[in-house]
Amino acid sequence: MRVSRTLLATILVTVALIVQVTVLARLGLPGATPDLLLLTVLALALVYGHVGGCLVGFFAGLLADLAPPADHAVGRYALVLCVIGYAAGLTRPETGQHRSATVPMLVVAAGAASSTLLYAGVGALVGDTAARDVGLGSLLLTATLYDLLLAPFVVPLVMAMARRLESDPLSGEHKSGGGGGDSAVSWLKGGGSPRGRGPRRIRYGKAARLGGTRSTLLSRSARNRAGRIKGVKRL
Structure with a gap:
């Protein structure tokens, strides 16, 4: 005891x-x-x-x-x-x-x-x-x-x-659970924590990759059109 x-x-x-x-x-x-x-x-x-x-x-x-x-x-x-x-x-x-x-x-x-x-x-x-x-x-x-x-x-x-x-023992668990809940709420609100900004960076990265893919396709199509035009002029 x-x-x-x-x-x-x-x-x-x-x-x-x-x-x-x-x-x-x-x-x-x-x-x-x-x-x-x-x-x-x-x-x-x-x-x-x-x-x-x-x-x-x-x-x-x-x-x-x-x-x-x-x-x-x-x-x-x-x-x-x-x-x-x-x-x-x-x-x-x-x-x-x-x-x-x-x-x-x-x-x-x-x-x-x-x-x-x-x-x-x-x-x-x-x-x-x-x-x-x-x-x-x-x-x-x-x-x-x-x-x-x-x-x-x-x-x-x-x-x-x-x-x-x-x-x-329940009071200690309640206090620790309450602290975790507050931090979780602050993370959901995006108040300066990395987790709050994480989704934004992921979305921005996806947008950049999509934008890069689109720009590559556009450049290829432009080059093909330019080749066709040059070929027509040569003919």
């Missing part, structure tokens, strides 16, 4: 993690906790694509694994957010921008549900049964609901900040 992308992703992920730990984790909501870090990763993946989303997700998950309140194995959430960021980046259109908010909201819902399932699945592999004790169905429902309620306030803002640092 470029330096601007890396700097922005680092700042946004750090701020999201601080708010997650100091504010959202202490609300005491029933079930799961709103995952601001997940929403930040999803928003950046929707702008940066699957490669950027994968890298941002791994970095964000690793920070969450190393944060002081974490009570799970290091690398567990990094793996989850890495996969989620990669999958979310695959939904990025070729134009770089979604036409409506339907796709981002579907990505948020799928990301919230998938992250909960993946986190619980990885925990089951390493022997963590906390999700089983709390209830996986309750965690899945509340995590999806909280993230969907928080997404309209987070995802558009993060995506707008990320797009400001992105260069628009």
Whole structure:
């Protein structure tokens, strides 16, 4: 990733993690906790694509694994957010921008549900049964609901900040195409360019060749007539 992308992703992920730990984790909501870090990763993946989303997700998950309140194995959430960021980046259109908010909201819902399932699945592999004790169905429902309620306030803002640092390739092509169009118009107008005077020289050359051919034919016919006249006089 470029330096601007890396700097922005680092700042946004750090701020999201601080708010997650100091504010959202202490609300005491029933079930799961709103995952601001997940929403930040999803928003950046929707702008940066699957490669950027994968890298941002791994970095964000690793920070969450190393944060002081974490009570799970290091690398567990990094793996989850890495996969989620990669999958979310695959939904990025070729134009770089979604036409409506339907796709981002579907990505948020799928990301919230998938992250909960993946986190619980990885925990089951390493022997963590906390999700089983709390209830996986309750965690899945509340995590999806909280993230969907928080997404309209987070995802558009993060995506707008990320797009400001992105260069628009269509604008550069448009500028270069516009310059070519202006020069083409000036050439068509014949404003001092060689191409404007080219057709005139070609026409002038053709006229000269035609004129030379005509003058040669006229001289030959005149000579023939003069010979005939001389012959008549001699007779």
